[in-house]
Each structure stands twice: as structure tokens, then as C-alpha cells.
Amino acid sequence: xxxxxxxxxxxxxxxxxxxxxxxxxxxxxxxxxxxxxxxxxxxxxxxxxxxxxxxxxxxxxxxxxxxxxxxxxxxxxxxxxxxxxxxxxxxxxxxxxxxxxxxxxxxxxxxxxxxxxxxxxxxxxxxxxxxxxxxxxxxxxxxxxxxxxxxxxxxxxxxxxxxxxxxxxxxxxxxxxxxxxxxxxxxxxxxxxxxxxxxxxxxxxxxxxxxxxxxxxxxxxxxxxxxxxxxxxxxxxxxxxxxxxxxxxxxxxxxxxxxxxxxxxxxxxxxxxxxxxxxxxxxxxxxxxxxxxxxxxxxxxxxxxxxxxxxxxxxxxxxxxxxxxxxxxxxxxxxxxxxxxxxxxxxxxxxxxxxxxxxxxxxxxxxxxxxxxxxxxxxxxxxxxxxxxxxxxxxxxxxxxxxxxxxxxxxxxxxxxxxxxxxxxxx
Numbered sequence: 001x002x003x004x005x006x007x008x009x010x011x012x013x014x015x016x017x018x019x020x021x022x023x024x025x026x027x028x029x030x031x032x033x034x035x036x037x038x039x040x041x042x043x044x045x046x047x048x049x050x051x052x053x054x055x056x057x058x059x060x061x062x063x064x065x066x067x068x069x070x071x072x073x074x075x076x077x078x079x080x081x082x083x084x085x086x087x088x089x090x091x092x093x094x095x096x097x098x099x100x101x102x103x104x105x106x107x108x109x110x111x112x113x114x115x116x117x118x119x120x121x122x123x124x125x126x127x128x129x130x131x132x133x134x135x136x137x138x139x140x141x142x143x144x145x146x147x148x149x150x151x152x153x154x155x156x157x158x159x160x161x162x163x164x165x166x167x168x169x170x171x172x173x174x175x176x177x178x179x180x181x182x183x184x185x186x187x188x189x190x191x192x193x194x195x196x197x198x199x200x201x202x203x204x205x206x207x208x209x210x211x212x213x214x215x216x217x218x219x220x221x222x223x224x225x226x227x228x229x230x231x232x233x234x235x236x237x238x239x240x241x242x243x244x245x246x247x248x249x250x251x252x253x254x255x256x257x258x259x260x261x262x263x264x265x266x267x268x269x270x271x272x273x274x275x276x277x278x279x280x281x282x283x284x285x286x287x288x289x290x291x292x293x294x295x296x297x298x299x300x301x302x303x304x305x306x307x308x309x310x311x312x313x314x315x316x317x318x319x320x321x322x323x324x325x326x327x328x329x330x331x332x333x334x335x336x337x338x339x340x341x342x343x344x345x346x347x348x349x350x351x352x353x354x355x356x357x358x359x360x361x362x363x364x365x366x367x368x369x370x371x372x373x374x375x376x377x378x379x380x381x382x383x384x385x386x387x388x389x390x391x392x393x394x395x396x397x398x399x400x401x402x403x404x405x406x407x408x409x410x411x412x413x414x415x416x417x418x419x420x421x422x423x424x425x426x427x
Contacts, residue, residue, distance in 0.1 A: 033101025038078025243271025361389030
């Protein structure tokens with residue numbers, strides 16, 4: 001009797017395991033890798049919700065390849081090494097088919113060797129410093145030539161800036177971006193004494209002396225502008241201190257690369273009116289696609305006061321492209337989807353068309369927006385059409401001869417056009 005009971009129990013366990021495996025095989029797992037706590041939660045939580053909204057929409061439309069999409073959400077907690085651990089967990093344990101995630105470049109750099117080792121697929125939705133192209137990553141945010149360089153051109157040509165303050169959070173994205181911008185400014189004839197650079201840690205809160213230095217630097221009789229790569233919740237006390245010290249946009253305009261509608265909704269914007277942000281999307285853009293997206297977001301999140309922003313659009317575009325590529329490839333296998341992704345197009349939310357290029361970067365419009373007292377941004381300048389993202393900067397000696405092209409015969413992330421050699425997958 002005991003033996004019969006043991007066999008029966010074993011059969012139940014085995015049946016349960018088979019059933020669980022069958023259920024897992026009937027879904028396509030989507031990894032969501034965004035900080036839901038820590039200093040970057042102010043920005044990243046919204047992107048987690050955006051992915052969940054896109055999954056819900058896709059499932060209502062029938063899923064993909066006859067299967068439902070199943071989100072697998074993890075919290076790397078603004079801890080850069082933890083991003084790598086959570087990525088390994090998503091790929092090795094959860095067996096996700098794709099990952100949407102990361103915000104900071106240091107988190108992406110932490111994840112990169114893991115997705116390459118395990119042949120995962122990452123969609124990265126935030127502006128970044130370039131100098132990278134991986135076969136396992138699609139970059140749907142802006143490269144420097146789609147945000148930083150046009151912003152400097154606008155400040156120089158339209159505002160008349162002659163002195164430059166480059167303020168950034170102390171990690172790879174601001175440092176590399178500012179290295180590019182410094183080289184670009186000098187190539188434009190700006191003297192070294194007219195460039196001030198300063199870095200602060202994540203979550204920095206005491207801005208009094210730094211803002212005072214900026215004010216002093218801007219009092220030399222030349223029009224001065226601030227280019228900000230300050231990231232995360234440090235932006236709140238930074239802008240507050242600008243107001244405290246009476247620095248208006250007329251005096252010293254600030255153009256930010258990491259401040260959008262979501263960040264602006266968290267504090268009093270009256271001292272910020274007239275300051276600028278450079279992105280590829282603003283909620284204020286009036287198109288049918290954007291109107292539908294905003295309505296979808298507010299319904300999903302259950303709050304009419306919630307806003308949309310650029311990284312949300314980049315997430316939206318990446319998700320739509322991935323879904324089209326999976327249908328085109330007839331599988332979620334990474335190698336097949338990667339090939340199918342190149343050349344995929346989807347409507348962006350600003351009235352144009354997003355194209356995934358052979359370097360795994362998008363074609364995107366560039367917009368400069370002026371902060372309004374309601375926390376929205378009014379477009380004051382934009383490109384005539386879309387700009388193809390450069391994986392490698394033309395202004396750094398180490399990369400000016402490099403291109404990325406993941407199609408034959410190059411099939412390389414950093415191909416040197418002078419030596420006609422590929423020096424590795426990334427850098």
C-alpha cells in the first residue's frame with residue numbers, strides 16, 4: 001500500500017512538472033529590468049509600467065505566434081552590479097526571450113557581458129554616450145548626434161552661447177558625452193578657458209557652491225549656457241538651487257538630456273520656465289499617434305495626471321519593432337530576431353517613421369523643448385526629418401574611423417574603415 005501511495009504521489013509530482021513546463025512553453029517570457037527602488041526609481045518605474053502596458057496590448061491583440069506574453073519583472077534597485085545578476089537570473093533561470101531595461105549607461109555596461117555570454121536580447125530605451133554596438137543590444141534611445149550635438153548647435157547658433165558649463169553625474173554616460181562635446185566645442189573654436197566641467201555623485205543634494213560657481217563663470221561678459229547630464233533625483237535640488245540663486249533661462253539657459261515630463265512632474269516648475277531639454281519626443285507634440293498613446297497610458301495607469309516622456313516612446317518603438325521582428329522571423333530565437341530587426345519600421349509618436357538601422361540604432365527626429373509652467377515642454381526647434389544614430393562619434397580620435405554594421409559582409413560592431421578590420425564585437 002505504501003509503495004502504491006509513493007508511486008501515485010510521484011506520478012502527481014511528475015504530472016505537475018510536465019504541466020508547468022507545458023504552460024511555460026505556451027508563453028513568451030518578456031524580462032523587465034528597471035530600478036523600482038533607489039535613486040533611479042524616479043525615472044525607471046514608469047518604463048516598467050510602459051512595458052507592462054505594451055504586453056497587455058499585445059496580448060489583447062492575440063499575443064505573438066499564437067502565444068501569450070508573460071512579463072517577468074525584477075528590481076535591480078539602482079545597484080549596477082545587481083543589474084548583471086538580475087540579467088543572468090532572467091536569462092538562465094527564467095528563460096526570458098527578450099529583455100527591456102536599464103536606464104544609466106553604467107547599468108547597461110554591467111548587463112552587456114551577460115547578454116553577450118548567454119546570447120540574450122536587450123532593448124535599451126534611453127539616450128546614451130554612443131561608443132558601442134553589440135549584436136545583442138538594440139539602442140532605441142538617442143546617440144550623441146541625435147541629442148547632445150544638436151543641442152549644442154542650438155545653444156550656439158540660436159541662443160548665442162560662447163561659454164559652456166558641462167554638469168554631469170559621475171559615471172560613464174556624462175563623462176563620455178562631455179568628452180565628445182568638449183572636442184566638438186573646441187573644433188568650433190571655443191577656447192578651453194570657456195569650458196567648465198563638473199561631476200557629482202548619484203543622488204547629490206548640496207548644489208549651493210556648484211551653482212554659485214556656475215553663476216560666477218557666467219559673469220565674464222560672454223553668453224553662458226549649461227549642458228546638463230545630471231541623472232536621477234539629483235535634478236530636483238539642482239533646479240531648486242538655480243531658482244534660489246536667481247539664475248533664470250534668460251541669464252544662463254540650461255539644456256538637459258535626462259529631464260523630461262516625468263521628472264518635471266515631481267516639483268515646482270516655476271523657476272525652470274524657459275530652460276530647455278533635448279529629446280526625440282515630447283508629450284506636447286500633436287499627432288494622432290501621440291494622442292492615442294497618451295490616452296492608452298492614462299487608462300492603463302488609472303491616473304489622468306500622469307505624463308508621457310521620451311524613454312517611454314523609445315520603449316514603445318522598441319517593443320513594436322521586436323513584435324514585428326518575431327512575427328517576421330516566426331520565432332523568438334535571438335539570432336533570427338536580430339536579423340529580422342534590421343530594416344524594421346514603425347510609426348513614431350511625433351508623426352514620422354522610426355527605422356532600425358544596420359548599426360542597431362534608430363533613425364529619430366531631434367527636438368529642443370522649452371519648459372513651461374505646467375511641466376510640459378514646448379518645441380522651439382526640431383530637425384527637418386529623422387537623423388540616423390551614430391554608434392561611434394566622429395569627434396573622438398579613437399572612434400572617428402569606426403562604424404557598426406551587423407549585416408554581411410561587415411557583420412561587426414566596430415569595423416575600422418581604414419584598416420578594414422573588426423576589432424571585436426563592441427569596443
